[in-house]
Amino acid sequence: xxxxxxxxxxxxxxxxxxxxxxxxxxxxxxxxxxxxxxxxxxxxxxxxxxxxxxxxxxxxxxxxxxxxxxxxxxxxxxxxxxxxxxxxxxxxxxxxxxxxxxxxxxxxxxxxxxxxxx
Amino acid sequence: xxxxxxxxxxxxxxxxxxxxxxxxxxxxxxxxxxxxxxxxxxxxxxxxxxxxxxxxxxxxxxxxxxxxxxxxxxxxxxxxxxxxxxxxxxxxxxxxxxxxxxxxxxxxxxxxxxxxxxxxxxxxxxxxxxxx
Numbered sequence: 409x410x411x412x413x414x415x416x417x418x419x420x421x422x423x424x425x426x427x428x429x430x431x432x433x434x435x436x437x438x439x440x441x442x443x444x445x446x447x448x449x450x451x452x453x454x455x456x457x458x459x460x461x462x463x464x465x466x467x468x469x470x471x472x473x474x475x476x477x478x479x480x481x482x483x484x485x486x487x488x489x490x491x492x493x494x495x496x497x498x499x500x501x502x503x504x505x506x507x508x509x510x511x512x513x514x515x516x517x518x519x520x521x522x523x524x525x526x
Numbered sequence: 527x528x529x530x531x532x533x534x535x536x537x538x539x540x541x542x543x544x545x546x547x548x549x550x551x552x553x554x555x556x557x558x559x560x561x562x563x564x565x566x567x568x569x570x571x572x573x574x575x576x577x578x579x580x581x582x583x584x585x586x587x588x589x590x591x592x593x594x595x596x597x598x599x600x601x602x603x604x605x606x607x608x609x610x611x612x613x614x615x616x617x618x619x620x621x622x623x624x625x626x627x628x629x630x631x632x633x634x635x636x637x638x639x640x641x642x643x644x645x646x647x648x649x650x651x652x653x654x655x656x657x658x
Binding site: 434435436437439453454455456458460462466480481482483484 | 551
């Protein structure tokens with residue numbers, strides 16, 4: 409995992425809950441949708457995605473159910489619960505305030521008087 | 527030519543090899559991962575081992591990602607448990623070796639004692655008195 413991925417790791421919960429709020433997804437579909445919708449900028453490896461999904465299930469934000477597809481494949485679909493929808497709105501608020509705060513810091517330029525010359 | 531199933535099998539085997547613990551959570555993860563690879567296989571039809579690595583990451587990276595995101599309490603509990611099992615195994619093997627060494631030593635001492643000892647005997651000559 410590179411440094412960029414570390415920076416983006418915190419957004420997995422938000423992205424997963426947002427997508428599940430639209431419809432039920434299975435694991436691989438979630439990972440592919442995030443990759444496609446972000447023009448491959450966000451590529452969440454399945455090694456990170458599944459543990460994140462297990463944590464969301466343990467917290468009661470999402471649930472899972474199995475669906476037989478074809479003869480051999482069983483897909484596990486994930487479904488958002490009411491508590492997950494509440495969690496999503498908290499995460500969106502948190503995300504927006506964080507982005508605004510980070511942007512504010514990035515826009516900050518010290519006035520001439522604040523620069524200390526050696 | 528290697529079939530997709532053989533490629534998936536060796537990829538999963540490699541991942542299992544890198545997992546420090548293999549309990550129910552890890553079994554579930556491997557199962558979900560296998561399903562994801564099956565979905566990829568249905569989309570791609572034919573692929574090589576390197577293409578699988580390009581898509582899902584190397585087994586080592588995949589396990590590293592899993593450990594990074596997995597429940598810390600579960601990992602710590604299972605690693606502690608396996609460490610305890612390892613210690614108990616080492617102690618048991620050590621105890622067996624020491625017991626065997628003591629048993630062999632006693633056997634040797636008995637053998638040595640038997641080998642160096644001799645049967646003491648006493649000869650009593652009873653003479654018959656012919657004059658009577």
